[in-house]
Amino acid sequence: MIKRRNSRLLAAAATAALLCACAPKDGRDATAKAPASPPARPLITIDSHDDIPLDFATPSVDPATADLQVNLDKMKAGGLNAGFFIVYVGQSARTDENYAKAQADGETKFAAIHRMADELYPNRIEIAYRAEDVERIAAAGKLVAAIGIENGFVLGRNLEKLDKYYELGARYVTLAHNGNNDLAGSAQPRPELGDPAGATMGVTPLGGEAIARMNRLGIMVDISHGSKQTALDAIRLSAAPVIASHSGIAGVSVHARNLDDETLRALRDDGGVVQVVAFDAYLRHQSEAELAALRALREKVGLAAGGPGALPPDKRAEYDGGLREIQAQWPPATVKDLVDHIDYAVKLIGVDHVGISSDFGGGGGVTGWNDAAETGNVTTELRARGYSDEDIGKIWGGNLLRVWRAVEATAAQLKAAAR
Helix, strand or coil: CCCCCCHHHHHHHHHHHCCCCCCCCCCCCCCCCCCCCCCCCCCCCEEEECCCCCCEEEEEEECCCCCCCCCHHHHHCCCCEEEEEEEEECCCCCCCHHHHHHHHHHHHHHHHHHHHHHHHHCCEECCCCHHHHHHHHHHHHCCCEEEEEEEEHHHCCCCCCCHHHHHHEEEEEEEEECCCCEEEEEECCHHHHCCCCCCCEEECCHHHHHHHHHHHHCCEEECCCHHHHHHHHHHHHHCCCCHHHEEEEEECCCCCCEEEEHHHHHHCCCCCCCEEEEEEHHHHHCHHHHHHHHHHHEEEEEECCCCCCCCCHHHHHHHHHHHHHHHHHCCCHHHHHHHHHHHHHHHHHHHHHHEEEEEEEEEEEECCEHHHCCCHHHHHHHHHCCCCCHHHHHHHHHHHHHHHHHHHHHHHEEEEEEE
């Protein structure tokens, strides 16, 4: 039974009623976060993190057929029902000029996702604004697009942007990315941007206000990319369960981006879910020689931080070619490695708190699941490990939908209390 903390939700409701943006700090009980329930039948597969290029849904990047790891044809071929298409912005120096650029880039990606679903392919894919929409759209035989924001830097210091992004369909926000921002500390701080050494920064006071606002709107709080302190702070501050939209498991492979056992247990006790990511570097140990080769490749193509999806086409082709050469010498992780991480998490925190993500377009992909057309290979490996159909349904989407519904329920309660 997932532990709840009624007192924190009540405190949040009282705070909302007073129009205060501070999140409650202590105590919770079972009301705000609904217990785990079996997913709907038939199986609905949800990939919680799919990056898109800035020119997505333009004549040069057709969402149906473009040479991307995720396109509509590949989703259909692989049986991937739903994907969170990501409004990602890179971290840069915290200046008014850079905030404006991040917001312009973010709005370009929002517009692209809407153009894909509303104008180009409305008969093939539809945007989900609520958890129940996912099941409805899938039952109608269409693909599902949900929207997540990666990097709270896109807000700048203006939390009213959250309201606008919610209206545009954003249903989760990753607090930080590579580098600290005004909301939270990163698992991978960047000294060249003035970040202190060591990933010790947690959620800032402004970040606490952002979490409270997300709770009131019905936006899931995402702790992936955050420091351990950010993750623990967010779990404590949020009146609703949180997610890790694309993270690995430190108990299998130590990496700054992977969640350790303490954080995973806190996520479980809070009713949340970790979406285990098919990202090579997070799934297996990399030698110093391999890491040096990867650093040299990134420097060669000008990729300072983040995934290759931000590169222009010529540099992306150069990066992909260089990566193939590196992988020929050091074979990448496989679907088996991905499911090793899933196995560990399930044994530690239970099957009700584990999901799946790819990070396609942002550096993700492993041998056996390197694009959406290969999605069935993950299900095959889960079955080979002895997972039941019910548990596979939970891992592939039921758990994430449960959290999404709990976040919606919390928002409704907070809004009602504020009336």
